[in-house]
Amino acid sequence: MFAHVLVLSYLLVGFTLSTPISDVSQTEIDYELFGGGFEGDMILPPEVLNPSEEPTGRGVAIAGPRQWPKNTIPYDISLITDQKDRDMIEAAMNTVTLVTGFTKPGESTITPCVTFRPKMSNEFQYLKIQYGTGCSATVGYTLFKKTLNLEKNGCFTPGIIQHELTHVLGFYHEQSRPDRDLYITINHGNVAKGKGHNFNKYLWGGSVLNQNSTYDYDSIMHYGSHSFSSNGQPTIVANVPGVRIGQRQKLSPTDISEIRSFYGCEA
Template sequence: MKAIVLMLVGIAVAAAAPVDNAADRDDPSSLEYGNLIEGDIEPLEGAFSGLLSTSNRWPGGVVVYKIDSSLSSTAKSRSLTAMQRITEETKGCIRFRQATSSDGSRFVRIRDRDSGCSATVGYWGRETRVSLSPRCSVGTIMHEFQHTLGVYHQQSRPDRDSYVKIALENVKSGHEHNFSKRSSSQVGTFGLRYDFGSQMHYSEYAFSKNGQKTIVPLPGKVPSGVKIGQRDRMSTNDVALLKAMYKC
């Protein structure tokens, strides 16, 4: 079996930018369509290794966080809900707690962002980031926290060409790099199938300049009833991936 979600090779985050076509406006993940790494992944200086290393996973599966006072009340409330849902859906495999003075700088800072939603990928023993605007939904914030836990986008995995075609001719100029594919030497694999229903999969219209699909599923690859680019809840494989990574 092919491995599912990709572990990051530098630290990643999801950021968003205004969108200007109808397909994006109707897309719940459009707030992640920025011009960072793969659109919504913020680089972290000094992060050169991928998350194949267990040292880049949060110790004990506990994400330590600090909420900035500048974060909107809406984003704060949704962040706390997103944390609770991840803990519930992973049946306690992943937990969250507020940082204390004894944590030093080893926490993820949840901060305000004028527009869009983004986060760094993985644990690095120093401060990382989740950046949120009041428009970020609970599901999108769950997506960002999965980046924090060390998960890359589904459509970036090394075997993606067996499942989708990237239609670069439909991608906004300057955003082509958001569809880079990771090599198997950069990402970890956990024997999970490609998951069109993952909360970490982008919409078929991500970064579209003309309302046409940029991620085109190959014939017969999408299971019946699966919504591509959903932000409603973690899929079965999203949960399985975190449990495999964090050994619980």
């Protein structure tokens, strides 16, 4: 996974070979593909260029930081009318806060790295959470509208909500890294007509920060093997035999490390 500064989890040697947390059935992640955004579920702020089409070839020229101020995400959940759905969203937020927490040197208590909280009445910069078609989220902080959209009958699983919250924190999809061809193969012949742009690699350059993270097959931000398939055959195959991709269970250790790094938290 990599972030919207744009921060790339970029390293040309090494990759995560751990057994994935869990494989995922394609039906679980299809709703992300129907979100109507860039690569299915990403809503790019108006000031951000398509990260795979920056005209100079030097990466994405992005105005301003993408981290949320004070590492805090105020939110409005009032449009989510089902209490069970609210509880699941807030549980996913609590999980992200808990697992990304860190212990400061000399202390024994865990300090949150990122915090989600209900917005106050005098706050105008916040995340609006609502029902929608498919699953989608604004990537990173912006002064423009910031939304998290969840389809009631497809997006309400803890892992999918954590995936979308990670977009909110400022991260893109793992399989679009510029070095991805070392680790996966895109079967373009199996990609549905008109969906090939979802498999473009991102460009990087002067505006890209290198987090020195290994390619992470286990990332909660990785496409599944059959994403945008036209014929039921895999569109993405890991170059390492037996490695599965596309889990939507929980943040991987690398996901956690990258969020901490992006938000300046000491691990």
